[in-house]
Amino acid sequence: MHQSKLILFTSLLLVSMLIHAETGNHSSNRENIDRESIGFGLGAIIGGLIAGPPGAVIGAAGGSMFRHQKIISMETRDRETIKDDTYASLEHQLKQKSNELALLQNNIAHNIARGRSELARALHKVGLENKQSALKKLENGLSMSVYFRTNDDVVDNTLLPHIHDLATLIHGYPELKVQLSAYADYRGKPAYNLALSKSRAQAVRNALIKAGLPGNRIYSHALGEANANARDRESLIFDRRVDITLTINTET
Structure with a gap:
């Protein structure tokens, strides 16, 4: 008789849980409510099987709290994951910009060196032309x-x-x-x-x-x-x- 009451009590509790989940608010929090209801029901079943109707009530409360803590833990882990991904993305962007800056500096240095070389060649050419002219004048005059x-x-x-x-x-x-x-x-x-x-x-x-x-x-x-x-x-x-x-x- 006691066992039958336990089964009946548990069944009523599950039906109540399902009705609550079905008729709940269809907002963005529905998924969390359903999960919490499932945790509530599982806790009630386990508690009822172990300690009867009082255990079912206690187990239901514990199951709901356990599920709530699990959701908080998952949300925290998700935030940490997002934070890590953000840091990784920023680090990648910084490295990419550093590489671009290094390439730009290298190009600037190369252009400066090339400009100096061209200027030196031009001055050398002018110097040779002037020197040859001076030598010719010395030779002839x-x-x-x-x-x-x-x-x-x-x-x-x-x-x-x-x-x-x-x-x-x-x-x-x-x-x-x-x-x-x-x-x-x-x-x-x-x-x-x-x-x-x-x-x-x-x-x-x-x-x-x-x-x-x-x-x-x-x-x-x-x-x-x-x-x-x-x-x-x-x-x-x-x-x-x-x-x-x-x-x-x-x-x-």
Whole structure:
């Protein structure tokens, strides 16, 4: 008899639970209400089977509370999941922006380097063109003659500063070479005049080297009296000379 009452009580409780779930509010909270009703009913059944009608009432209350706690736990877990997903999304976006910034900085650095390289090439080209023009002008327009006394191969001291200035100017242009052409007047034997012209060329060469011009950039050529033209005494000095001319070394 007791068992029959228990079954009847439990059945009535379940019917009441189902009716409550069916006729409840059809709002957005219906799912939570249905779940809570199920928890309520399951708790009632378990409690009723164990402790009779009083146990069913207690079990129903416990089942409802258990279900409510479970829903809260699930909602908390869902919020944590959403939070983690949000952090992950923000971190991914930050990493993506960092990569884009790094790529942009790399492109800027590359463009700056390329611009500098192009500017350097342009300046170098202009510099070469200007330098070649200057060299051509020096080659065509710069020359100097060192004159000597009769039967003498010593450079006059008054000419040494001019030789020094010339050496300093030429030293700044490694492409330039110095050509020395030495002469003597017609007086005397040809062999002696040739030797004298060689000595004069050597004297000018030594003066240029002493002024700082490397010896490997100086070339000498002695001609003796071969090109002597003067026949009067006043003009003989112009045959006793060493001509200094410049040439461009194409191998430099």
